[in-house]
Amino acid sequence: MPGSAWWRAVAVAAVGVAVASCSGEGRRASAGTPTELRLAIGGESEEGYDPTLGWGRYGSPLFQSTLLTRDADLQVVNDLATRHEVSPDGLVWTVDIRTDAKFTDGEPVTARDVAYTFTAAAKSGGSTDVTVLREAVAVDDDTVELRLTKPQSTFVNRLVSLGIVPEHAHGPDYARKPVGSGPFVFEQWDEGQQLIVRRNDAYYGAKPAFERVVFVFTGEDASLAAARSGQVDVAALPPSLATGELPGLRLTRVESVDNRGIAFPFEPDEGRRTAEGRPIGNDVTSDRAVRRAVNVALDRQALVDGVLNGYGRPATGPVDGLPWNEPAAAITDKDPEGAKRALEAAGWVDADGDGVRERGGTEAEFPLLYPAGDSVRQGLALAVADMLKPIGIAVTPKGESWDVIRTRMHADPVLFGWGSHDATEMFNLYSSAQAGVELWNPALYRNAVVDGELDAAMAAVDPGRAGEHWKAAQRQFGPGADAAWAWLVNLDHVYYADACLDLGRLQVEPHGHGWPITQGIAGWKWTC
Numbered sequence: 001m002p003g004s005a006w007w008r009a010v011a012v013a014a015v016g017v018a019v020a021s022c023s024g025e026g027r028r029a030s031a032g033t034p035t036e037l038r039l040a041i042g043g044e045s046e047e048g049y050d051p052t053l054g055w056g057r058y059g060s061p062l063f064q065s066t067l068l069t070r071d072a073d074l075q076v077v078n079d080l081a082t083r084h085e086v087s088p089d090g091l092v093w094t095v096d097i098r099t100d101a102k103f104t105d106g107e108p109v110t111a112r113d114v115a116y117t118f119t120a121a122a123k124s125g126g127s128t129d130v131t132v133l134r135e136a137v138a139v140d141d142d143t144v145e146l147r148l149t150k151p152q153s154t155f156v157n158r159l160v161s162l163g164i165v166p167e168h169a170h171g172p173d174y175a176r177k178p179v180g181s182g183p184f185v186f187e188q189w190d191e192g193q194q195l196i197v198r199r200n201d202a203y204y205g206a207k208p209a210f211e212r213v214v215f216v217f218t219g220e221d222a223s224l225a226a227a228r229s230g231q232v233d234v235a236a237l238p239p240s241l242a243t244g245e246l247p248g249l250r251l252t253r254v255e256s257v258d259n260r261g262i263a264f265p266f267e268p269d270e271g272r273r274t275a276e277g278r279p280i281g282n283d284v285t286s287d288r289a290v291r292r293a294v295n296v297a298l299d300r301q302a303l304v305d306g307v308l309n310g311y312g313r314p315a316t317g318p319v320d321g322l323p324w325n326e327p328a329a330a331i332t333d334k335d336p337e338g339a340k341r342a343l344e345a346a347g348w349v350d351a352d353g354d355g356v357r358e359r360g361g362t363e364a365e366f367p368l369l370y371p372a373g374d375s376v377r378q379g380l381a382l383a384v385a386d387m388l389k390p391i392g393i394a395v396t397p398k399g400e401s402w403d404v405i406r407t408r409m410h411a412d413p414v415l416f417g418w419g420s421h422d423a424t425e426m427f428n429l430y431s432s433a434q435a436g437v438e439l440w441n442p443a444l445y446r447n448a449v450v451d452g453e454l455d456a457a458m459a460a461v462d463p464g465r466a467g468e469h470w471k472a473a474q475r476q477f478g479p480g481a482d483a484a485w486a487w488l489v490n491l492d493h494v495y496y497a498d499a500c501l502d503l504g505r506l507q508v509e510p511h512g513h514g515w516p517i518t519q520g521i522a523g524w525k526w527t528c
Contacts, residue, residue, distance in 0.1 A: 033526050035211040036211065037213045037501075037524070038234075039216070039232060040235040040236065041234060041235070041495070041517060042217065042236055042515065043518075047175060048178075049062075051121070052120040052121040052162075052165060056162075059510075061180070062521075063178045063185065064163025064181065065164050066080065066159065066161065066162060067079060067097070067162075069519075070160060081095050081159070082097065083096045084159065086461075088461070090153075091147065091148050092146070092147050092148070094144075095146065097111060097142050097144070098204060099141070104181070104202070109166075111141055112141075115136035117164045117165050118162065121162055122136075132150060151459050152459070154423050154427075157424065165180065166180075181203070183207070183522040184208065185200045196215075198213075206522060208522045208524070220375065224496070227246070227496045233498040234503075237494050239309040239310075239311040239494055240309060240376070242311060246496060249498060250498070253311055253492045256492060256508060256509040256510065258418075258490065258513060259487060260377060260416070260487075260491070262414070262416075262488065263409070263416055264484060264485065265280075265281060266285075266286060266444050266484060267281040267286055267444055268282070269281035274410065274436060279407075279408070280444065285366060285443075287348075287359075289346030289348070290364065290393070291484070295331055295483050295486045296336075297336045297391050299387060303380060303488055307383055311494050312490055312492050313489070313492075314490075316331065318418060318426055319423070319470075326472075329471075329474040329479070329480065331479040340392070343391065348392070367395075368397050368412075369409070370398070370399055370414070372400055376491070380415060381397035381415050382397050409439075409443075410443070419490070419511035420511060421510055423466070443484060453472045456469040491513065501524060501527070502524060503520070
């Protein structure tokens with residue numbers, strides 16, 4: 001079992017002691033076909049590994065089974081469930097589960113555990129939102145009914161993302177000692193350093209090829225150094241560190257819906273504050289002409305080429321490439337001169353010749369906050385500032401802690417990252433009902449027409465009808481209308497993997513570069 005000695009080896013590699021002399025093939029050459037897989041992909045869960053609190057929402061819950069899952073084509077398929085159906089009114093989801101699944105303590109998985117899990121998640125208020133659940137009832141040992149307070153078109157995603165926990169073993173310490181029925185068993189968690197899991201030999205599905213998997217929690221540079229020195233088999237890296245092929249390693253780029261965008265505070269600054277004392281409003285970004293001008297002026301392809309090293313694509317909205325995307329709402333061509341004209345028409349002029357426009361005593365300037373330590377967002381913020389300077393808007397990038405960002409996000413623009421296989425995220429980002437709830441709708445955007453379309457999309461029983469409402473909402477909040485956000489790029493997730501490791505077909509990944517790749521980890525295998 002890797003322990004402190006292993007961790008010290010990674011630390012040594014991180015500072016370059018072992019890198020210079022190692023080809024990247026040392027571990028493979030000396031060990032043959034390893035029975036242990038080592039990954040540096042981030043993804044440590046500060047809250048632990050309890051699905052009822054949100055664990056597994058992005059990527060695989062690893063220790064727990066889900067009722068449904070998504071295959072490499074993002075199609076919904078069975079996992080713990082053998083069948084599910086929805087009542088005509090959309091209020092009752094009936095799920096049959098397999099009878100051969102057991103938790104890792106030997107107890108069988110029953111419908112009562114499923115009912116308990118959904119009930120616990122609804123009560124916890126965690127990031128897996130099941131607040132629409134009225135009650136979950138075990139009809140018999142292998143059938144559960146999930147009864148809703150109202151239809152929800154996206155509820156299927158709760159069956160995909162919520163790992164099932166055992167009612168008998170779900171106590172206060174569960175998050176740090178999880179028990180589940182998934183492909184791996186929790187073994188050891190050294191917080192801030194590593195997570196160790198082992199193969200669940202009693203798993204009902206295809207057994208993983210590895211007896212043990214070690215996840216090491218390193219920084220970006222340390223992850224690359226550990227991969228180059230043969231200390232890890234897979235490393236997730238930012239585009240800036242993906243410089244080409246390395247000996248013994250294969251560079252893998254995975255398309256994602258992981259986007260980056262700027263949330264513009266929507267209300268003017270009238271001195272208002274939230275109940276928590278957070279300031280509200282910005283006299284520059286509350287002007288739709290400014291928000292539209294920013295959207296038109298930005299060269300998104302240059303952001304992809306310059307900041308992402310080509311590992312990505314321009315973002316035209318929050319849900320690019322997904323079935324509910326509305327291409328007609330997008331702005332695809334930059335037009336800085338058009339942005340200048342729009343600002344002039346709205347009264348934003350550079351009267352004193354200092355290069356920054358003003359109107360009524362307010363200068364067209366604002367900070368752009370991003371999480372300190374995030375190299376990609378820092379690069380994007382700096383590039384955005386450079387692109388907006390020629391049109392007379394002064395932007396000051398500022399790396400801040402999440403505590404500061406939470407305090408300032410209703411008053412200062414923030415460079416956020418989102419992206420999900422679940423359309424509910426669009427509702428959360430733009431619905432006034434979600435304004436200021438955690439990090440949802442941070443700009444406090446409000447539009448009654450958009451609210452109506454989003455509510456209708458969520459309530460639709462027919463997926464096609466839901467899609468019509470999702471698209472109608474985008475035509476209202478998109479860059480050619482309210483321009484509530486300026487979406488910048490969609491990232492490709494970049495990994496270095498051992499050249500002998502077959503990762504199989506990889507999904508288009510959601511937000512959270514690193515952990516989502518574990519969705520298919522049970523099928524990975526050595527080829528040489």
